[in-house]
Amino acid sequence: MRLSAPIYHLKRKAKRLSREEGIPLHDALDRIATTEGFSAWSMLVAKAAAITPANRLFPQFRPGDLVLVGARPGQGKTLMSLELAVEAMRSGHRAAFFSLEYTEKDVLERFQAIGVNPAQFHELFAVDCSDAINADYVVKEMAAAPRGTFVVIDYLQLLDQRRENPDLSVQVRALKSFARDKGLIVVFVSQIDRSYDPAVKPCPDLGDVRLPNPLDLKLFDKTCFLNNSEVQFRAAS
Known part of the structure; x- marks a missing residue:
């Protein structure tokens, strides 16, 4: 599966989401991960590490x-x-x-x-x-x-x-x-x-x-x- 953007861009997006919605960063990261088709940020990172x-x-x-x-x-x-x-x-x-x-x-x-x-x-x-x-x-x-x-x-x-x-x-x-x-x-x-x-x-x-x-x-x-x-x-x- 191909990510919509590099990992560092997705992290920036999650940080912005965390600030805008006042939610913990780990929740924001998981939310971004779901938009990429993963159940959690950890799953996204593991997959990305294998396909960089x-x-x-x-x-x-x-x-x-x-x-x-x-x-x-x-x-x-x-x-x-x-x-x-x-x-x-x-x-x-x-x-x-x-x-x-x-x-x-x-x-x-x-x-x-x-x-x-x-x-x-x-x-x-x-x-x-x-x-x-x-x-x-x-x-x-x-x-x-x-x-x-x-x-x-x-x-x-x-x-x-x-x-x-x-x-x-x-x-x-x-x-x-x-x-x-x-x-x-x-x-x-x-x-x-x-x-x-x-x-x-x-x-x-x-x-x-x-x-x-x-x-x-x-x-x-x-x-x-x-x-x-x-x-x-x-x-x-």
């Missing part, structure tokens, strides 16, 4: 892949990248999340949004929110990472915001080479241009990626675009 797009997508990734995950704000691109990282860790791999957007606290709170306790992956997961993050920084920090490590960079358009950093295209090429040499999976979270119109197509694509600076998007081996409950995955031909 992330656990369908992760087996299609290979060491050395450079991946782009793109969506408009609020559509779940960061949560998708974390869900993929969780799948990697459940498979026994390490994962690292480099963010120029969030604090470590923000990142850990987003684990809660996808129904995962980050403590269970304490030995496998690392968060880095340094202002110095760029390609050279990631290469240095991941130099000893074992093959198969899952690396998320949040997000693409911020990598060259500091004038002293190399051009975005130079950084992405460097990380692509590094990923292949080390056998890592490197995922870039990406913004989508405001001109994208969901009424025209259900999901954005490479043509909708916001590029304030030039970048050859053919460098990415795989892409994953999201909008509402739609997820479109493509591998380079």
Whole structure:
């Protein structure tokens, strides 16, 4: 059964319902669950955990892949990248999340949004929110990472915001080479241009990626675009 919206959207809906009707949150969650065809929220969560797009997508990734995950704000691109990282860790791999957007606290709170306790992956997961993050920084920090490590960079358009950093295209090429040499999976979270119109197509694509600076998007081996409950995955031909 397919949910009408991602779990985190349904949670927001339940919180709003709880406030508006003055009912306990657990009652609101159960009420939302019934609209999705489940008798209780716990049943919905259990079912969703078994059918997430992330656990369908992760087996299609290979060491050395450079991946782009793109969506408009609020559509779940960061949560998708974390869900993929969780799948990697459940498979026994390490994962690292480099963010120029969030604090470590923000990142850990987003684990809660996808129904995962980050403590269970304490030995496998690392968060880095340094202002110095760029390609050279990631290469240095991941130099000893074992093959198969899952690396998320949040997000693409911020990598060259500091004038002293190399051009975005130079950084992405460097990380692509590094990923292949080390056998890592490197995922870039990406913004989508405001001109994208969901009424025209259900999901954005490479043509909708916001590029304030030039970048050859053919460098990415795989892409994953999201909008509402739609997820479109493509591998380079």
